[in-house]
Amino acid sequence: MGQFLSALPPLLRANRADQKYEEAVGVAVEACAEDTMGQTCWICFDDGSNEGLVRMCSCRGGAGFAHVSCLARQAQVEVEQAEQRRSIPESVKKWSLWHTCRQCEQEYHGVVKCALGWACWKTYVGRPERDHHRRSAMSTLAVGLYDANRLAETVLVLEAELSLQRRLGAPEHHILVAQGNLATLHHRLGHYEEALRLKRDVYSGLLKLNGEEHPETLREASNFAGVLRRADHYEEARTLMRKTIPVARRVLGDSNELTIMMRMNYARALYTDDDTTLDDLRESVTMWLDVGRIARRVLGTSHPLTAEIAVDLRCAQAALRARETE
Numbered sequence: 001m002g003q004f005l006s007a008l009p010p011l012l013r014a015n016r017a018d019q020k021y022e023e024a025v026g027v028a029v030e031a032c033a034e035d036t037m038g039q040t041c042w043i044c045f046d047d048g049s050n051e052g053l054v055r056m057c058s059c060r061g062g063a064g065f066a067h068v069s070c071l072a073r074q075a076q077v078e079v080e081q082a083e084q085r086r087s088i089p090e091s092v093k094k095w096s097l098w099h100t101c102r103q104c105e106q107e108y109h110g111v112v113k114c115a116l117g118w119a120c121w122k123t124y125v126g127r128p129e130r131d132h133h134r135r136s137a138m139s140t141l142a143v144g145l146y147d148a149n150r151l152a153e154t155v156l157v158l159e160a161e162l163s164l165q166r167r168l169g170a171p172e173h174h175i176l177v178a179q180g181n182l183a184t185l186h187h188r189l190g191h192y193e194e195a196l197r198l199k200r201d202v203y204s205g206l207l208k209l210n211g212e213e214h215p216e217t218l219r220e221a222s223n224f225a226g227v228l229r230r231a232d233h234y235e236e237a238r239t240l241m242r243k244t245i246p247v248a249r250r251v252l253g254d255s256n257e258l259t260i261m262m263r264m265n266y267a268r269a270l271y272t273d274d275d276t277t278l279d280d281l282r283e284s285v286t287m288w289l290d291v292g293r294i295a296r297r298v299l300g301t302s303h304p305l306t307a308e309i310a311v312d313l314r315c316a317q318a319a320l321r322a323r324e325t326e
Contacts, residue, residue, distance in 0.1 A: 043070035056112035057101035072119035117144025241266035288313035
């Protein structure tokens with residue numbers, strides 16, 4: 001155990017896991033304090049007087065309030081039960097409890113997702129390097145940190161994950177996914193050319209391995225389009241989205257969060273280009289109105305994507321008014 005733990009950066013070592021978990025829970029509870037006041041945990045039925053409660057999903061009214069520790073214990077127990085039954089499909093499904101609300105079936109977001117990421121890593125960090133759940137826990141933590149805008153920590157986790165994949169001789173698609181995650185972070189940090197170089201390789205690799213209808217390929221197409229747009233490759237971004245959005249709508253449906261994000265990327269590539277046409281601006285506004293309606297219904301008004309869409313809609317409408325005035 002000591003050998004594989006020593007390969008981890010200090011942030012991820014087992015002796016830091018409890019501390020980081022407690023810190024993340026504290027941040028999540030504080031962020032949810034106003035929403036959870038006077039509520040009880042739907043799992044244990046106790047109030048939040050000791051640990052505090054969280055929500056940050058699409059639940060409404062009195063639903064969805066829980067302790068992070070209860071959510072983590074529920075996920076751990078159900079994953080272990082599926083593991084004991086040696087049911088891989090069930091295990092994969094149960095793993096979603098580490099990041100998805102069981103009641104509304106929407107992913108948690110922000111600092112709650114981060115707290116669950118640390119809970120997941122704390123649970124599995126002591127397992128051997130090759131253990132599947134330990135590797136999945138590292139990925140779950142990276143996603144949680146990224147969602148909470150903890151970018152410096154996310155870099156450390158993603159680099160450790162990529163190093164682990166290479167050290168273990170992981171399949172090519174695992175390496176590609178790890179590279180894609182790292183490229184996404186470069187994009188977030190503003191390193192657009194580096195992100196573009198990585199994303200181009202990752203998308204072409206996943207397209208070859210999985211085909212155009214696989215959710216991984218579609219997600220990577222969306223990510224790649226976002227990087228293309230930020231690197232001022234607007235026409236290439238629009239061409240890619242025109243090709244892949246119909247696939248996502250057919251395979252995943254209009255209400256799927258990934259389909260919404262792909263349409264957002266396309267609408268942005270329409271209105272943020274200085275050389276865009278009047279018809280492009282009108283198409284962009286129409287699309288923002290449509291995805292906004294879907295996001296409010298599916299994700300709720302407090303979800304970050306819903307708020308993001310509202311901001312982009314106002315910007316696209318302003319660009320359209322300015323062009324019509326000209």
